[in-house]
Amino acid sequence: MSSHREAPxxxxxxxxxxxxxxxxxxxxxxxxxxxxxxxxxxxxPPGGPNFYEFGDDVLYEIHVDNDGxxxxxxxxxxxxxxxxxxxxxxxxxxxxxxxxxxxxWNRQQFYTVTRVxxxxxxxxxxxxxxPPCNVGPLSTPDYVSLANAAVHTTYGGARVxxxxxxxxxxxxxGAIFDLLDxxxxxxxxxxxxxxVFTKPAPGVNATNQLNVHSIALQVPVADLRxxxxxxxxxxxxxxxxxxxTSASRQQVRMWNKDHGEDxxxxxxxxxxxxxxxxxxxxxxxxxxxxLWNSLPPSDDKLFAQYVLHPEVANLLPNLYPGVFPNLAALxxxxxxxxxxxxxLLTGIPSGLIPGFQNFTGSTQADMLxxxxxxxxxxxxxxxxxxxxxLAGFPNGRRxxxxxxxxxxxxxxxxxxxxxxxxxxxxxxxxQLDDGVxxxxxxxxxxxxxxxxxxxxxxxxxxx
Amino acid sequence: MSHDESATAPSEGTARPDLxxxxxxxxxxxxxxxxxxxxxxxxxxxxxxxxxxxxxSTDGPVTVHVRDARTGTIALFQGERRVEVTxxxxxxRLTSLARG
Numbered sequence: 001m002s003s004h005r006e007a008p009x010x011x012x013x014x015x016x017x018x019x020x021x022x023x024x025x026x027x028x029x030x031x032x033x034x035x036x037x038x039x040x041x042x043x044x045p046p047g048g049p050n051f052y053e054f055g056d057d058v059l060y061e062i063h064v065d066n067d068g069x070x071x072x073x074x075x076x077x078x079x080x081x082x083x084x085x086x087x088x089x090x091x092x093x094x095x096x097x098x099x100x101x102x103x104x105w106n107r108q109q110f111y112t113v114t115r116v117x118x119x120x121x122x123x124x125x126x127x128x129x130x131p132p133c134n135v136g137p138l139s140t141p142d143y144v145s146l147a148n149a150a151v152h153t154t155y156g157g158a159r160v161x162x163x164x165x166x167x168x169x170x171x172x173x174g175a176i177f178d179l180l181d182x183x184x185x186x187x188x189x190x191x192x193x194x195x196v197f198t199k200p201a202p203g204v205n206a207t208n209q210l211n212v213h214s215i216a217l218q219v220p221v222a223d224l225r226x227x228x229x230x231x232x233x234x235x236x237x238x239x240x241x242x243x244x245t246s247a248s249r250q251q252v253r254m255w256n257k258d259h260g261e262d263x264x265x266x267x268x269x270x271x272x273x274x275x276x277x278x279x280x281x282x283x284x285x286x287x288x289x290x291l292w293n294s295l296p297p298s299d300d301k302l303f304a305q306y307v308l309h310p311e312v313a314n315l316l317p318n319l320y321p322g323v324f325p326n327l328a329a330l331x332x333x334x335x336x337x338x339x340x341x342x343x344l345l346t347g348i349p350s351g352l353i354p355g356f357q358n359f360t361g362s363t364q365a366d367m368l369x370x371x372x373x374x375x376x377x378x379x380x381x382x383x384x385x386x387x388x389x390l391a392g393f394p395n396g397r398r399x400x401x402x403x404x405x406x407x408x409x410x411x412x413x414x415x416x417x418x419x420x421x422x423x424x425x426x427x428x429x430x431q432l433d434d435g436v437x438x439x440x441x442x443x444x445x446x447x448x449x450x451x452x453x454x455x456x457x458x459x460x461x462x463x
Numbered sequence: 464m465s466h467d468e469s470a471t472a473p474s475e476g477t478a479r480p481d482l483x484x485x486x487x488x489x490x491x492x493x494x495x496x497x498x499x500x501x502x503x504x505x506x507x508x509x510x511x512x513x514x515x516x517x518x519x520s521t522d523g524p525v526t527v528h529v530r531d532a533r534t535g536t537i538a539l540f541q542g543e544r545r546v547e548v549t550x551x552x553x554x555x556r557l558t559s560l561a562r563g
Contacts, residue, residue, distance in 0.1 A: 252526045252540045265526050266540035 003274045004041035004169075004207075006281040007289030010272045014040050015055035016247040018274040019212060020169050021062075023243040023368050023396040026218055027376035028448050032157070033224055035062050035076075036216045036399070036450065037245035037274070043164070043211040046458035049092050051133035052164065052213060053109050054080040058247050059268045060215055065242040066226040070298030070365030074224060075116040078162060078215050080130075082109050093132070093139050100129045100149050108132075111162050113154070113217075128152045130163040134211070136459030143454060151449060158219040159449055165214040166443035166453035168399045169277075172434040173206035176404075180312070180319050184435040185428070188320050203435020208442055209461045215245075216450035221372045234373040235350055240358050242347075242367030243396070244275035244297055270294050275366040276344050276394070277403040283310055283344075297365035300345060304364050307344055308336035312411050324426045327413045339415040343394050352418045356390050370396030382438060386414060399451045405433035532558045 004019045005011035022036040039060065043052045054060065059079060063072035086094065086106045095104035113125040131150040134143045151161045175181045181189050183204070186197040222230045229238040251266035273293050274280070283306045284292050292303060317328035342348050347359040347369040358369040377391040382402040384392025386409055393401040409415075412429035438445065443453030526540040535551030 250540075250543065251545060252528070254526065263524065265524070265542060266545045267543055 009290045040213040045456040045461040068360035077114040134455040134457040161216040161450045164455040167207045172203040205440035211455040239373035247272040338419040
């Protein structure tokens, strides 16, 4: 998955598990950038009576680096508080929830947002209510109104939202983790001599009809750029920001058997991180994933070797014999994948793609790099930069971008000509995908903030 | 930007007043202090940014982690603070108390 359960330790702590980060210039609100960080993966919609929620004991953060050093210059911190209205019921709600202050809603969450700039903190939203989970037609009969009411406007027209959303990341997990068996090409897979597959098959979106919890921000673009720059020149270094999210827990956690709850103490330490999708998931070896989750992007030179010589690039020619001969030759040459390092660790410098750059300097740091001076595309391509759409991944990431296919194709060699124009990618590399698209997400994406679809309700899902 | 706000490690006898050796020993004898000897998990890497801006109270129980009884390295946790002290005598006494 993008980063769902991607490391051994965080897979046991879903409340703090960052799953996806999105950063894009808002298509419906010029001059504003939207940042979304998702947590609490793979929610089955009927999961009551204790429906999913953020952790009151987790510090959630969205970070922005605007000077290319891999350290946060601006951080938005989110802290949650849960309140119970009725001590005498086991129910999440005792009647329909029609408003965010409904007396029928027994377990509410509120959050406070603090903006930290170079150590100086400002609370920009306090005690903002989250919407409830989407329970069903009797409990949450007008969910859209509840969710809309939970969009909070703060300084300068900025908006925040925190609550349940439909999972928008689409991927064929079952196939990918069955030894990288991509269903559209499965007849070409070596199959270890088992001869299970004889013809192509359509992909299956493993995250369809599941929910997630989103923290979403929409802020004026100048608020994120270095020194508040407000220009429009996409070639200017100040146009580029690096974005990642993290979750932290207090260092000591002890079960208080007298009260039946955790007691936490000590400073917050990072337990989850996410910038580019799939970075920790498919590049970093399992034994180092927990370490990666604990570190800031500025330390990512420790992991650069896994970008320069990615395991998946070596797997593809072996799993699909004869399909990737040029990639096999590139692997055999031991040449470092400078193309992937540019995409994931430093940004793409000017001069490689006409009209585009998202270079942040020589510091190797996994951040989602967004050139904020590139306007949204009228007709986006889900393949982003690979589809000729300069406003899509890996220039930031939009909710509909097909990051699995983009990264698969890049690893398969499609982007290597950026650094070596004598290299010809294999014909199959440009067609590589897992067979799922935004059409395989049942809940439609929204055209406006917070962009991810209305969460699936627990009555009709799964269906 | 870089700002590591984790507590520094005062030398023996310089622990901060609210985490004093005297209070610690009193707590170790069973007055509202949790003692975790040798088993608490302590992260090896502290994020440079992960410090909430609204600091929690420094009241409340103190958690003690005798990280290395041989060298006397002890980590003390209270509220959102962590202090590390080096005191072989104290570490030995806590370890002894923990064994019952």
